[in-house]
Amino acid sequence: LPFSLTYVVVHFVHAFSPFQIFATEGTKLASALHALSDQVHDDDKPLLVLEAEKLISMCKELHITAKASAQGKSATFTKVDACILKTRNVMTLLCQLLPLCSKILRKSLENHVTNMTFLESK
Numbered sequence: 001l002p003f004s005l006t007y008v009v010v011h012f013v014h015a016f017s018p019f020q021i022f023a024t025e026g027t028k029l030a031s032a033l034h035a036l037s038d039q040v041h042d043d044d045k046p047l048l049v050l051e052a053e054k055l056i057s058m059c060k061e062l063h064i065t066a067k068a069s070a071q072g073k074s075a076t077f078t079k080v081d082a083c084i085l086k087t088r089n090v091m092t093l094l095c096q097l098l099p100l101c102s103k104i105l106r107k108s109l110e111n112h113v114t115n116m117t118f119l120e121s122k
Helices: 003-015 017-039 044-067 072-121
Strands: none
Touching: 017 044, 017 072, 044 072
């Protein structure tokens, strides 16, 4: 390959690594959410587990799409569009997950404060 074409190919391949990194980090977050769900013992647990499973699935799809090869302008455009759409879907799910996590952590903190107050009163 001539230098300029090699340069374009190398940078094209690297253009999709942010999508792969995002998918990998999303999978790590889903793992942390599963760990959190092990500590939750109320009505929020099933929803947290369900959303974590959705996150894993979406991140796998994004990772596969970002790793897939694309030949030609049209296929490349389709791949970029698919990666952007999948990333947007993950971000939408995260926007739904954050308030749930906040609620769970707030309850946990309230329980902890209540327990500490009870222990101090003895």
